[in-house]
Amino acid sequence: MTLFGYRVPMMASLLVWCLAWEIVGRLDLVFLLPPFSDVLRAVVGLVQTPSWQGATLTTLRAFVTGMTLAIVIGVPLGVLMGRVRVADDLLGMWVNIFSSAPLSALVPVLMILFGFGERTIVAAVFLFAIWIIVLDTRAGVRHISPSLIEMARSYGATRRALYAKIILWAALPEILAGIRLGLIRGVKGVVIGQLLVSIIGYGALFETFSRNFRMAEFWALTIILFAFALLIAELIERAEAKVEYYAGARQ
């Protein structure tokens, strides 16, 4: 949007919303909504507490482990489905179902299979993130122009070289897009998992804050979480922008 001849970046309107939040909070209209400045103060206070640091460590560890598993298994699975017709026929339906199913219903199963601990959270992250990675990788591999593969064959590329030097690279834009969406789903997975298990990590903190109506801290934790999610999305998007030039050139 332009205002008085200046281009105002779109995300700048979030500042307006923060201001509105501050005013509503000051007026004490909704007791759930403390002033934004109080929340910011709570953020500063919160990050210094050992309980937050511990929770963050647990959460990050579970997130990174689950995501690594999802990527390490998801990308090869997607390549397999993109290249092998039978695998695609048999698995495609389930991947599609799970990519849009209410996976939160499966978390109780994870809880009884993996116990009320970190392993359940890792499994939840994995389960939330993997399907979209598989789908996008598969789409990327399917999009590769056949002449590119024929080119590699005609120059005598071995099977290994074909996958390592052509297929993986040609599908990279889609793979990265899948990983970005997977990361965002993974963040949701970690939060939903912890909320349901509710005795570890951020789930436990949320539980404490909302049960005791410590609203400033509740919102502070939410903001930290949101900022983390946006930061991850932004970082992957940067990486995506680097390969975007050839994603566009291929179409």
Added chain:
Amino acid sequence: MAIGIRTGEEGSAGLASAPARSEAGGWRDRPILLRIISIVLFAMVWEIAGRIPVSFAFPTFLDTLAAFFGLIADGSLPMAYLSTLQPLLLGVVLSAFLGVGLGTICGLWRPGEWLVIPIFIVLQAAPVAAFIPMVTFVYGIGMTAKTLAVMILALPVIVLNTYKAVRNVNESLLVMCRSFLGTRWQVVEKIILPDASPVIFAGLRLGVAAGFVGVVLAELLITPTGIGDLITFHRSRADYAEMYATIASIIALSTLTLVALQWVEVRVFRPEKRGA
């Protein structure tokens, strides 16, 4: 998988378009036989894993199937669905109207875009599930809380898809309509909305999927009613077959709903795709 519908999908924080993809039901073009083979294989793997058993808490497929019919027979499953589907339907319908309306306005009107879209970009990328316990604390354990939980999850994706579709409408059709003397309203009614509708529908489907997540989550977290309660109840009694049957039923229902929505979309709204 059918390529061509841009769903944009969640968390595109910088509004970069995700690769073309249609989620849910992209495998429609497969012959029905393969799908049956795939289902049978899945059931067999489940059955074998249950027989080994992988875990004491992993019932066989046949046990789960039997439990499913048992739950229907004793009426607990239908009752649970009655309680779950009401807020789900209400929340999804409200989100659909609100989301498509808001998204269209933001796509057409720059100040609206500037003010509203960033909020939804944040909500889309962020784990809004964190709000659900709060909502249930405030609004109790009734219909309102569940409906709100559905809307919190469903609204962002509907708004953002509608907005992107309206914003990225085919430029050459706009010029065409103008050159044949279309008024501003005619451009919106006859070009922008029809051109945007595939992506809007994709957004609605994603919204429905998110709504299922929202309602189940609300029921699992706080509200002891409906499907979520049934899952928790059978878990607490270690009736694992019943628990798995309930979970499988909600996943199946969500999938069937999405497929049905796509079918309705093609049948009713997209005549040009019917024979294609």
Added chain:
Amino acid sequence: MRTAVLRKEPSTIPAAVDTIVGVRGISKNYGNVEALRGIDLDFPRGKLTSLLGPSGCGKTTLLKIIAGLIEADAGTVTIDGKVVRAPGPERAFVFQDFALMPWATALRNVAFGLELRGRARTEREEIARHYLSEVGLAGFEDKYPHELSGGMRQRVGLARALSVDADVLLLDEPFSAVDEQNRRKFQEDLIRLRATQNKTFIFVTHSIEEAVYISDRIVLLSPRPGRVSQIIEPDIDRSGDPERIHRDKHYLDTVDEIWQGLRQYVE
């Protein structure tokens, strides 16, 4: 033997017998790029005039300014002496990329201009049917654009422009997205339509052969800035077999002559 009438300086064109579209002093800049500078042109009624030139000479920009789709920085466009600044019912546009609505049948696409003007459904569909058969697409009324070939799609675009009964048809490289065989057939049809429809055609193309083949007048534009460099009236006899024209010595000479004039811009 007839000779092509060549006029080097546009200002000396004798006032055409009957001018329908007048362009006076049109200039257009895109940022620092001067797309058009001081264009003065008269388009005679009932003739087919081509705007020909290498890419970047502003020919499409000029056509869209005449259509009222782009605003000029300076100068005026008149239709029958009246200044126009926006699209109007006396002009109809045929788009390079067809601009067909994928969700509408061929019939509805053709009738779309009339639909926007609020004409009754039966009435506009009757007119649309007529023009669909006029462009050789009778029987394709209920097909959707994706079921038609490129050439057929552009015929739908042409029928849409014909059905609003405008005096002036503006065609923006209509055949550039159509394969060679279809293009030939299409050009022949256009010659026939021009003879029967009694409309004024303004036609943008980058193909010299195409321009000479179909045009009564060819306006050569030179690039950077876009200006009128030459006006040519090929004066080719188009009665009888259109195939013959391609072997006509006069046709070949004119093509060569224009190429000699244009090649300086290519290097």
